[in-house]
Amino acid sequence: MEWKPDKAGETPLYLQIKDYIKNKIETGQWTVGMKIPSQRKLAERFEVNRSTVVTAFDELIAEGLLERKSGKGTRVKNNTWSLFSEQPPPDWSSYVKKSIHIPNLPTVQDIHKAEPLPHIIRLGTGEPSPELFPREMMARVLKRLPSRIRSLGYEEEKGLYPLREQLSAYMKTLGISVSPSSILIVSGALQALQLISVGLLRRGSTVLLEKPSYLSSLNVFPSSGIRLFGLPMDATGLQLLALRKHRKRQNASLLYTNPTFHNPTGTVMPVEKRKLLLKICEEEQLPVVEDDVYRELWLDSPPPKPLKAMDNNGSVLYIGSFSKALSPGLRIGWIAGSETVIDRLADIKMQTDYGSSSLSQWAAAEWLSSGLYAEHLGQMRSSLRDRRDLAEELLRTEFEGIAEWVKPAGGFYVWLRLPQGLSLRELFEDALKAGILLNPGHLYDGDDDCHLRLSYAYASVSDMRKGMAKLAGLIRGLASRR
Amino acid sequence: MEWKPDKAGETPLYLQIKDYIKNKIETGQWTVGMKIPSQRKLAERFEVNRSTVVTAFDELIAEGLLERKSGKGTRVKNNTWSLFSEQPPPDWSSYVKKSIHIPNLPTVQDIHKAEPLPHIIRLGTGEPSPELFPREMMARVLKRLPSRIRSLGYEEEKGLYPLREQLSAYMKTLGISVSPSSILIVSGALQALQLISVGLLRRGSTVLLEKPSYLSSLNVFPSSGIRLFGLPMDATGLQLLALRKHRKRQNASLLYTNPTFHNPTGTVMPVEKRKLLLKICEEEQLPVVEDDVYRELWLDSPPPKPLKAMDNNGSVLYIGSFSKALSPGLRIGWIAGSETVIDRLADIKMQTDYGSSSLSQWAAAEWLSSGLYAEHLGQMRSSLRDRRDLAEELLRTEFEGIAEWVKPAGGFYVWLRLPQGLSLRELFEDALKAGILLNPGHLYDGDDDCHLRLSYAYASVSDMRKGMAKLAGLIRGLASRR
Ligand SMILES: Cc1ncc(COP(=O)(O)O)c(C=O)c1O
Ligand SMILES: Cc1ncc(COP(=O)(O)O)c(C=O)c1O
Numbered sequence: 001m002e003w004k005p006d007k008a009g010e011t012p013l014y015l016q017i018k019d020y021i022k023n024k025i026e027t028g029q030w031t032v033g034m035k036i037p038s039q040r041k042l043a044e045r046f047e048v049n050r051s052t053v054v055t056a057f058d059e060l061i062a063e064g065l066l067e068r069k070s071g072k073g074t075r076v077k078n079n080t081w082s083l084f085s086e087q088p089p090p091d092w093s094s095y096v097k098k099s100i101h102i103p104n105l106p107t108v109q110d111i112h113k114a115e116p117l118p119h120i121i122r123l124g125t126g127e128p129s130p131e132l133f134p135r136e137m138m139a140r141v142l143k144r145l146p147s148r149i150r151s152l153g154y155e156e157e158k159g160l161y162p163l164r165e166q167l168s169a170y171m172k173t174l175g176i177s178v179s180p181s182s183i184l185i186v187s188g189a190l191q192a193l194q195l196i197s198v199g200l201l202r203r204g205s206t207v208l209l210e211k212p213s214y215l216s217s218l219n220v221f222p223s224s225g226i227r228l229f230g231l232p233m234d235a236t237g238l239q240l241l242a243l244r245k246h247r248k249r250q251n252a253s254l255l256y257t258n259p260t261f262h263n264p265t266g267t268v269m270p271v272e273k274r275k276l277l278l279k280i281c282e283e284e285q286l287p288v289v290e291d292d293v294y295r296e297l298w299l300d301s302p303p304p305k306p307l308k309a310m311d312n313n314g315s316v317l318y319i320g321s322f323s324k325a326l327s328p329g330l331r332i333g334w335i336a337g338s339e340t341v342i343d344r345l346a347d348i349k350m351q352t353d354y355g356s357s358s359l360s361q362w363a364a365a366e367w368l369s370s371g372l373y374a375e376h377l378g379q380m381r382s383s384l385r386d387r388r389d390l391a392e393e394l395l396r397t398e399f400e401g402i403a404e405w406v407k408p409a410g411g412f413y414v415w416l417r418l419p420q421g422l423s424l425r426e427l428f429e430d431a432l433k434a435g436i437l438l439n440p441g442h443l444y445d446g447d448d449d450c451h452l453r454l455s456y457a458y459a460s461v462s463d464m465r466k467g468m469a470k471l472a473g474l475i476r477g478l479a480s481r482r
Numbered sequence: 483m484e485w486k487p488d489k490a491g492e493t494p495l496y497l498q499i500k501d502y503i504k505n506k507i508e509t510g511q512w513t514v515g516m517k518i519p520s521q522r523k524l525a526e527r528f529e530v531n532r533s534t535v536v537t538a539f540d541e542l543i544a545e546g547l548l549e550r551k552s553g554k555g556t557r558v559k560n561n562t563w564s565l566f567s568e569q570p571p572p573d574w575s576s577y578v579k580k581s582i583h584i585p586n587l588p589t590v591q592d593i594h595k596a597e598p599l600p601h602i603i604r605l606g607t608g609e610p611s612p613e614l615f616p617r618e619m620m621a622r623v624l625k626r627l628p629s630r631i632r633s634l635g636y637e638e639e640k641g642l643y644p645l646r647e648q649l650s651a652y653m654k655t656l657g658i659s660v661s662p663s664s665i666l667i668v669s670g671a672l673q674a675l676q677l678i679s680v681g682l683l684r685r686g687s688t689v690l691l692e693k694p695s696y697l698s699s700l701n702v703f704p705s706s707g708i709r710l711f712g713l714p715m716d717a718t719g720l721q722l723l724a725l726r727k728h729r730k731r732q733n734a735s736l737l738y739t740n741p742t743f744h745n746p747t748g749t750v751m752p753v754e755k756r757k758l759l760l761k762i763c764e765e766e767q768l769p770v771v772e773d774d775v776y777r778e779l780w781l782d783s784p785p786p787k788p789l790k791a792m793d794n795n796g797s798v799l800y801i802g803s804f805s806k807a808l809s810p811g812l813r814i815g816w817i818a819g820s821e822t823v824i825d826r827l828a829d830i831k832m833q834t835d836y837g838s839s840s841l842s843q844w845a846a847a848e849w850l851s852s853g854l855y856a857e858h859l860g861q862m863r864s865s866l867r868d869r870r871d872l873a874e875e876l877l878r879t880e881f882e883g884i885a886e887w888v889k890p891a892g893g894f895y896v897w898l899r900l901p902q903g904l905s906l907r908e909l910f911e912d913a914l915k916a917g918i919l920l921n922p923g924h925l926y927d928g929d930d931d932c933h934l935r936l937s938y939a940y941a942s943v944s945d946m947r948k949g950m951a952k953l954a955g956l957i958r959g960l961a962s963r964r
Contacts, residue, residue: 028795095769101681153615156594203582313569314514328636329633340574341578353669360842
């Protein structure tokens with residue numbers, strides 16, 4: 001998608017590349033001092049031989065624009081302007097390094113970089129496949145919007161009222177009673193977590209969560225000086241004894257939990273355990289954030305009611321999202337709970353981005369009010385069930401003896417256990433070279449060294465077949481070399 | 483829009499209200515210990531006599547659910563569940579108070595609360611009037627989307643490629659050379675600032691900016707421990723001598739500036755001064771954030787090129803947005819600049835909300851590629867010019883002798899200077915009671931006590947006439963009472 005040299009053009013490729021780089025430098029997009037992408041990376045990106053990039057680099061070095069330091073890669077030395085001036089540009093990389101927010105984990109960065117590549121088979125991606133996108137229904141929704149939308153202004157603090165009204169009615173079907181004033185619309189569940197990190201917690205506090213957990217793959221909480229402390233899990237979710245123990249020992253301020261089709265393990269907490277969990281949290285006065293973004297994606301039978309449905313005193317903050325069951329690109333999620341909290345988070349949301357896209361909010365409201373969302377969920381479950389069954393079949397045929405797993409009852413994921421001692425870093429790299437993108441377990445639990453999070457939601461069915469077979473081969477190869 | 487008692491219903495109003503409050507309490511939306519809205523506020527919200535609310539409160543107090551403490555308002559004492567249990571719920575308000583982000587300024591909160599009220603005349607609001615919303619064109623854009631959108635997934639880190647490509651071409655028309663990889667799509671210019679605060683700056687650093695400034699009305703930077711230091715302005719924007727002096731004295735890390743149709747003063751910096759400004763910043767190695775969201779809203783003649791167009795070494799980060807010239811509800815803005823910075827902010831954006839609404843991004847791309855945006859800008863300028871001229875006329879006829887101002891050449895605002903010694907807080911309150919919402923100058927400069935930011939962009943033409951006349955009356959009244 002980015003610029004590539006024109007192979008049919010008259011100008012030699014190396015000259016096109018040289019001009020491209022020169023322009024990047026002259027316009028300050030590549031600032032003096034900046035380390036530029038390696039020759040190998042650029043050759044890949046431009047789809048040319050590495051020697052072509054080398055030639056371009058050599059000329060730019062000769063002209064004084066680039067410099068190569070052994071072991072340190074190639075940097076921008078001058079731009080045509082700086083040759084006349086005394087002042088180097090701002091040292092952006094030191095700005096970046098010293099600033100507040102912690103970068104994504106390196107593997108997460110690698111994944112984000114690899115995702116847009118063509119032909120890559122994404123076996124771990126946590127979003128519904130483009131194949132599952134309800135194009136025709138979305139077209140119907142979009143068609144109705146012009147008659148609804150009189151103007152697209154800044155919305156009320158808590159979000160578009162008609163959407164909050166729809167969500168209030170929708171949550172009633174889940175057993176949750178909240179009026180629109182106790183709901184805040186956010187740009188996806190992730191933003192709910194981000195707002196909670198700066199709007200409810202203080203620096204130095206501790207959040208309990210499952211180990212492994214989706215939340216551990218992000219540096220949102222640590223960037224605000226909040227510590228994450230993982231609780232062990234079993235087949236029914238987080239262990240309650242550990243919860244009680246660590247609430248005190250860690251002086252924890254909050255429990256973050258994802259009790260329904262847990263990411264990454266697929267676990268569902270049974271109803272009796274939910275009740276006990278709530279009881280403990282009430283006794284311990286430990287507030288709970290319930291992340292429930294996979295709820296609608298049950299494949300065998302509906303899951304137990306949310307914790308929030310059993311919460312009578314306002315201990316639970318509930319997070320929902322349209323990302324997993326409908327489309328991540330809407331970027332619409334919501335938080336429901338005590339009005340004290342909702343008012344607070346709404347205030348911060350107004351200082352963060354003045355509210356979520358009104359267009360998306362109108363679309364989401366229309367999905368709900370038209371009944372199309374409910375209709376879509378039926379189709380989604382059925383397609384996802386087929387995919388889950390296919391994954392199960394492929395695992396049984398291809399992964400016999402090299403992996404263990406539990407067949408998930410909903411959500412997107414299989415938490416695949418591999419033989420101890422296999423290097424998951426190596427597997428990740430080898431797979432990437434073979435065109436397969438994986439989500440290794442250490443993203444969700446820094447101590448993990450033997451799991452993959454497989455997703456049956458994203459890759460096309462034919463890619464899934466191809467990819468799983470290749471993956472099994474790679475694992476067998478690595479295992480035999482141990 | 484929120485719940486109101488049904489005046490035609492059979493159940494007495496006070497009982498309906500009692501049930502409503504009881505439900506709020508029983509479902510934990512109003513948690514035990516929470517201070518609930520005052521009787522006066524609730525009476526307003528429900529559109530009933532205060533005595534009706536008083537009756538409902540009295541019964542709830544008798545039942546042990548509410549308690550009134552003199553001087554401290556009314557609080558939730560119990561809920562039907564807590565009568566059986568020992569444990570009070572989490573103390574949410576102490577969570578809120580001790581957490582990281584600084585709340586909005588009280589007046590900003592008041593404004594956000596008042597904005598959705600019906601019949602309010604908003605004389606300070608910084609967004610285009612619903613009257614200016616290009617409904618017909620937006621319908622055309624929406625109609626084309628289904629054929630463009632194959633799926634709405636999580637986008638690439640920097641945002642939808644076709645939109646970045648369009649923006650790259652659009653910025654070329656402003657004299658700015660940036661390729662799509664040097665552009666990050668954000669959810670409005672505000673989010674650009676939020677990302678800069680945590681992604682480029684460190685705690686304890688200082689940002690220089692105009693005094694007054696839009697940015698001072700928000701606690702985004704202070705919440706990250708970053709200090710804002712205001713530079714004096716004159717009729718051509720910030721004063722350069724002050725810039726040089728305070729760069730050193732304050733050991734400033736960044737200059738934030740809004741040189742084109744400045745919010746709130748309307749000032750435009752002339753081209754020669756822009757060059758000097760850049761020269762100083764280069765000499766001082768002081769990076770610049772150029773907030774250029776009002777650029778397209780010139781009314782007499784196009785403004786000078788952006789600073790970014792004269793920036794050869796990558797010192798300037800450029801911020802644009804569709805909010806002011808098209809629609810805030812799209813929540814689409816962008817940052818362009820050094821790739822080191824763009825990569826960094828993209829990484830944090832992925833940890834904040836996984837990218838902006840794809841639906842909005844597709845719509846924005848379509849606005850640009852179809853040529854409708856350019857067409858709309860022509861119409862927008864012409865309507866806004868009429869509004870500006872009307873404001874000028876009203877000011878000349880109504881505000882003679884009680885205010886001073888400079889006729890703005892673009893943007894939304896008139897920076898109205900009132901006689902010293904008038905209480906702006908009083909004016910704000912009186913105006914609100916009279917159904918007029920104002921933006922007092924102290925939002926943009928904590929020391930200001932004699933300006934209003936008037937906007938000719940939002941109120942309908944008839945409301946503008948009515949509102950300005952009333953406002954002049956209020957000011958004369960206050961002035962005569964001094
Ligand atoms: C458990 C969980 N919570 C939240 C999210 C974020 O989703 P959204 O797209 O709604 O921000 C994800 C997505 O990966 C998730 O798995
Ligand atoms: C100078 C300036 N910058 C940024 C913004 C934020 O605009 P957006 O809606 O793009 O976030 C505003 C809006 O009030 C503004 O006046």
